Amino acid sequence: MMRRSHLFxxxxxxxxxxxxxxxxxxxxxxxxxxxxxxxxxxxxxxxQREPDTQDASKVQEWExxxxxxxxxxxxTKPGDLATNVRAQNINTIDEVPDSNWFTNRILARTVSVDExxxxxxxxxxxxxxxxxxxxxxxxxxxxxxxxxxxKGVVWFVTFDPDGYPVAPTAVIMVxxxxxxxxxxxxxxxxxxxxxxxxxxxxxTATIRAHGKRRPFTRADLDExxxxxxxxxxxxxxxxxxxxxxxxxxxxxxxxxxxxxxPNDVVPHEHRRELRALQVFGAWxxxxxxxxxxxxxxxxxxxxxxxxxxxxxxxxxxxxxxxxAPRDGDEGHEYLYEGGPTAKRLFTLGLYIRPWQTMDYExxxxxxxxxxxxxxxxxxxxxxxIAALRHVRPDDMFWAARRVMAFTDEQIRAAVSTGGYTxxxxxxxxxxxxxxxxxxxxxxxxxxxxxxxSFALDESGVLxxxxxxxxxxxxxxxxxxxxAVWSRFDNATHEATPIGSPTTSAGERLQAPSDLPRNDGVxxxxxxxxxxxxxxxxxxxxxxxxxxxxxxxxxVGLERLADGAAAPAAPSK
Amino acid sequence: xxxxxxxxxxxxxxxxxxxASAVAVAFGLAFAALPAGAQQTRAxxxxxxxxxxxxxxxxYQPNRFEAIMLALEESFVSPPDGFFPAFDSVxxxxxxxxxxxxxxxxxxxxxxxxxxxxSIKNYKMGEFGIRTPWDNRGRWTIGFRTGWRDATQVGYYGxxxxxxxxxxANSRIQQGYGEIAASFRPSSWxxxxxxxxxxxxxxxxxxxxxxxxxxxxxQFDTPGLFSNPKYVHSVVTAAIDWRTxxxxxxxxxxxxxxxxxxxxxxxxxxxxxxxxxLVQHLPILRETWVISLxxxxxxxxxxxxxxxxxxxxxxGSGRTLRAYPTGRFRDRHALLTxxxxxxxxxxxxxxxxxxxDAGKVxxxxxxxxxxxxxxxxxxxxxxxxxxxxxxRLEAAYGTDGWHLVFATSAAF
Numbered sequence: 001m002m003r004r005s006h007l008f009x010x011x012x013x014x015x016x017x018x019x020x021x022x023x024x025x026x027x028x029x030x031x032x033x034x035x036x037x038x039x040x041x042x043x044x045x046x047x048q049r050e051p052d053t054q055d056a057s058k059v060q061e062w063e064x065x066x067x068x069x070x071x072x073x074x075x076t077k078p079g080d081l082a083t084n085v086r087a088q089n090i091n092t093i094d095e096v097p098d099s100n101w102f103t104n105r106i107l108a109r110t111v112s113v114d115e116x117x118x119x120x121x122x123x124x125x126x127x128x129x130x131x132x133x134x135x136x137x138x139x140x141x142x143x144x145x146x147x148x149x150x151k152g153v154v155w156f157v158t159f160d161p162d163g164y165p166v167a168p169t170a171v172i173m174v175x176x177x178x179x180x181x182x183x184x185x186x187x188x189x190x191x192x193x194x195x196x197x198x199x200x201x202x203x204t205a206t207i208r209a210h211g212k213r214r215p216f217t218r219a220d221l222d223e224x225x226x227x228x229x230x231x232x233x234x235x236x237x238x239x240x241x242x243x244x245x246x247x248x249x250x251x252x253x254x255x256x257x258x259x260x261x262p263n264d265v266v267p268h269e270h271r272r273e274l275r276a277l278q279v280f281g282a283w284x285x286x287x288x289x290x291x292x293x294x295x296x297x298x299x300x301x302x303x304x305x306x307x308x309x310x311x312x313x314x315x316x317x318x319x320x321x322x323x324a325p326r327d328g329d330e331g332h333e334y335l336y337e338g339g340p341t342a343k344r345l346f347t348l349g350l351y352i353r354p355w356q357t358m359d360y361e362x363x364x365x366x367x368x369x370x371x372x373x374x375x376x377x378x379x380x381x382x383x384x385i386a387a388l389r390h391v392r393p394d395d396m397f398w399a400a401r402r403v404m405a406f407t408d409e410q411i412r413a414a415v416s417t418g419g420y421t422x423x424x425x426x427x428x429x430x431x432x433x434x435x436x437x438x439x440x441x442x443x444x445x446x447x448x449x450x451x452x453s454f455a456l457d458e459s460g461v462l463x464x465x466x467x468x469x470x471x472x473x474x475x476x477x478x479x480x481x482x483a484v485w486s487r488f489d490n491a492t493h494e495a496t497p498i499g500s501p502t503t504s505a506g507e508r509l510q511a512p513s514d515l516p517r518n519d520g521v522x523x524x525x526x527x528x529x530x531x532x533x534x535x536x537x538x539x540x541x542x543x544x545x546x547x548x549x550x551x552x553x554x555v556g557l558e559r560l561a562d563g564a565a566a567p568a569a570p571s572k
Numbered sequence: 573x574x575x576x577x578x579x580x581x582x583x584x585x586x587x588x589x590x591x592a593s594a595v596a597v598a599f600g601l602a603f604a605a606l607p608a609g610a611q612q613t614r615a616x617x618x619x620x621x622x623x624x625x626x627x628x629x630x631x632y633q634p635n636r637f638e639a640i641m642l643a644l645e646e647s648f649v650s651p652p653d654g655f656f657p658a659f660d661s662v663x664x665x666x667x668x669x670x671x672x673x674x675x676x677x678x679x680x681x682x683x684x685x686x687x688x689x690x691s692i693k694n695y696k697m698g699e700f701g702i703r704t705p706w707d708n709r710g711r712w713t714i715g716f717r718t719g720w721r722d723a724t725q726v727g728y729y730g731x732x733x734x735x736x737x738x739x740x741a742n743s744r745i746q747q748g749y750g751e752i753a754a755s756f757r758p759s760s761w762x763x764x765x766x767x768x769x770x771x772x773x774x775x776x777x778x779x780x781x782x783x784x785x786x787x788x789x790x791q792f793d794t795p796g797l798f799s800n801p802k803y804v805h806s807v808v809t810a811a812i813d814w815r816t817x818x819x820x821x822x823x824x825x826x827x828x829x830x831x832x833x834x835x836x837x838x839x840x841x842x843x844x845x846x847x848x849x850l851v852q853h854l855p856i857l858r859e860t861w862v863i864s865l866x867x868x869x870x871x872x873x874x875x876x877x878x879x880x881x882x883x884x885x886x887x888g889s890g891r892t893l894r895a896y897p898t899g900r901f902r903d904r905h906a907l908l909t910x911x912x913x914x915x916x917x918x919x920x921x922x923x924x925x926x927x928x929d930a931g932k933v934x935x936x937x938x939x940x941x942x943x944x945x946x947x948x949x950x951x952x953x954x955x956x957x958x959x960x961x962x963x964r965l966e967a968a969y970g971t972d973g974w975h976l977v978f979a980t981s982a983a984f
Binding site: 008042043044045047050051052053054055058060062063065066067068071091092162163208210211212214217220223226257258259261262263264265327328329335336340341342344345349355356357 | 626631
């Protein structure tokens with residue numbers, strides 16, 4: 001059997017193998033023997049940071065066209081066609097190490113309300129005074145341009161469109177804070193206002209039109225302001241996004257790898273933090289997920305050029321688009337879906353989907369965003385995204401825990417940075433985010449065994465926590481929990497049972513008396529719920545401990561094996 | 573002998589299997605016996621994969637599909653100088669029309685172009701134009717165009733609301749023109765538009781299957797028959813327009829008044845007309861359905877003016893009474909109403925509609941009531957983008973029978 005290549009100690013699913021049966025058996029034998037040589041756990045497991053070992057200075061800028069990206073994602077299935085593949089950038093304890101894609105923040109550590117309020121921001125915003133326009137905005141539909149302030153800092157400026165004040169810029173401010181706390185690289189974004197007379201045009205500023213470049217003129221600038229919303233005092237509200245460090249080299253796709261980045265070895269559809277956007281996207285209604293809203297930059301990191309990956313534009317979130325409130329179908333239906341299209345076509349539109357009758361408490365500064373009828377499992381972005389196609393219950397559980405880690409206070413703090421002019425709008429957005437957060441926890445905690453925080457103490461007591469019960473989402477299993485204990489051979493991957501399974505009504509399980517305690521030994525414990533309220537909880541979580549320095553260290557956690565069928569569907 | 577061959581074949585197969593098994597197992601053992609991999613840590617294991625990729629890393633090369641789509645994307649957003657295909661109409665009722673042109677962008681947003689069109693009914697047109705901004709999206713739009721067109725078989729059924737399709741005759745209308753136009757958008761929902769043109773008309777015997785106009789009609793029942801008026805033609809429109817786009821919308825409305833003045837250089841066929849148009853799109857249940865309504869009145873202002881038959885208000889075409897051919901009903905005043913129930917199978921590209929059109933022409937304004945309306949109903953599919961209708965296919969049924977509509981614009 002061939003093994004799928006995984007990075008951080010997570011083994012892959014089987015692939016089909018053509019050829020003579022005997023030779024296949026022989027090769028399987030060989031592979032099996034070879035696999036024995038690779039230990040399941042290395043001394044540095046679980047990896048805390050994804051290494052970038054190669055120089056990426058030769059990575060070149062590329063352009064991912066909006067249309068081909070949309071067509072490919074809407075009408076084909078780019079990326080790996082295999083299903084039920086375990087995420088390949090997770091470490092041995094089922095977590096995502098820090099990397100140039102992701103930084104563990106909320107849940108992994110205490111994130112203060114002040115930190116949430118500040119988000120990725122490190123300064124106080126653009127320096128007061130004149131701005132020098134460097135170039136017009138080249139992507140997106142909202143009006144804007146790139147400027148340099150009097151301190152020489154470069155800013156990407158985005159305005160509210162004419163006739164639609166507050167909402168588009170507020171969304172950028174709030175979403176940036178939430179996605180930063182979730183762990184993504186975000187653009188430093190500051191709410192500001194500008195008057196046209198304070199913008200000068202650099203002599204080098206040009207605009208590309210009709211295949212040619214020509215100087216950017218005052219008339220061009222007036223046109224930008226003409227498309228922006230003018231406040232009664234003559235100023236224009238805007239978000240100033242600080243220029244990113246490093247050399248921009250275009251966005252990233254949600255599948256495959258960047259061919260010229262030597263450190264990019266995990267197909268993006270198998271990166272957990274990208275799959276997790278199914279859950280984070282549902283929470284925030286991040287419908288406009290596309291390569292064009294991402295950005296890679298080549299930065300210096302520990303003396304080496306590496307590529308850093310930004311979710312650059314998370315402004316298409318909540319109930320608001322760049323130019324107007326969201327259409328009702330967004331977040332509920334892809335731009336094109338064959339089945340519903342045919343049904344609507346032949347029934348004169350009488351085929352009604354839930355979003356068409358959903359009630360919204362619409363506010364002009366919020367748009368269509370609600371939490372009462374929100375169903376996280378039914379949420380979808382505008383176009384199918386390869387990474388989301390591969391999301392599994394263990395990925396969604398990982399993501400749901402991060403969403404659930406936001407306190408009401410943290411959510412309200414993030415929302416307060418939006419600069420909403422109506423307190424009712426601010427309250428509405430925060431209330432909806434809180435409702436959607438709870439629904440996400442309730443749904444995804446029931447889809448897989450939700451035991452976390454495993455520890456094995458000196459007396460052989462295994463402790464853990466059921467996060468669903470802890471969150472108050474329902475009852476504990478009627479008969480408690482059962483653990484099957486094994487000695488684990490790290491070289492052969494064989495598990496040898498130790499004693500009989502142990503059971504407990506609570507979240508503590510005593511190991512059998514003959515639990516080995518010699519240094520370097522590995523122990524595997526399979527913990528499952530007995531008579532659980534959700535069938536998925538009956539599937540055991542496998543945890544691995546090794547004895548080191550006279551104490552037990554958690555080195556492995558497997559909630560859902562690679563290629564394993566998803567647990568039974570939960571009751572909603 | 574036969575049995576011996578079978579035994580021999582079986583023996584050969586068995587030996588081959590044994591050899592293959594031995595080779596495979598030996599290969600496996602040899603592979604397994606190799607010294608353990610150099611990687612002693614997880615970080616080294618990852619580094620090894622990155623090192624392997626570094627050896628083959630190469631810049632991305634877009635495939636042919638991506639390259640074509642990228643080029644199309646750019647040419648759509650900001651078309652380049654040079655030749656371009658032209659999709660337009662020479663004259664209503666001209667049938668399928670194709671053409672080509674050449675354009676050059678200059679200044680900040682201006683363009684000049686020259687284009688030619690030809691239709692399957694032998695209609696043809698050549699035109700030179702210059703305008704700014706090129707995409708008509710500015711607060712101000714100013715343009716000039718001059719050209720010549722030839723409509724060889726324009727249908728004429730006589731004047732009045734009760735004409736018969738059997739009375740069709742064809743006439744040929746040629747028109748040379750030069751026009752300046754200006755539009756101004758005082759706010760996002762208000763529109764002002766004015767044009768002033770010099771136009772020379774020439775009318776001749778018609779071509780096509782129907783008899784030529786002079787074989788059925790005369791100058792007493794057909795005003796301006798074979799006249800060749802030269803006009804200074806002025807139009808002023810003021811409107812409130814809060815549709816998403818004139819090309820495609822599911823909400824909003826248009827309420828406009830247009831004053832039209834045709835001043836004949838010879839003062840024989842001068843006339844003035846006032847048009848009023850109301851359009852309202854009413855979305856239902858998150859735009860699951862849209863009820864679209866239109867009412868339009870065209871009224872010649874002075875009963876004593878003589879209006880050439882080819883400039884009379886008319887009904888019948890893919891944008892008026894859709895089951896009737898272009899110019900099916902003509903008179904000095906016209907009333908048109910349209911109602912559509914649209915449903916949206918795909919919000920990104922396909923609308924369907926059932927529709928009902930009713931209209932009437934009359935010699936006097938006071939006769940323009942709802943009695944004796946000509947009407948039709950129909951069903952249609954519209955393929956569209958966010959702001960434009962790319963293709964409208966409709967089948968409409970009226971008293972003249974079925975009529976198919978192929979159009980590249982919204983009905984209203």
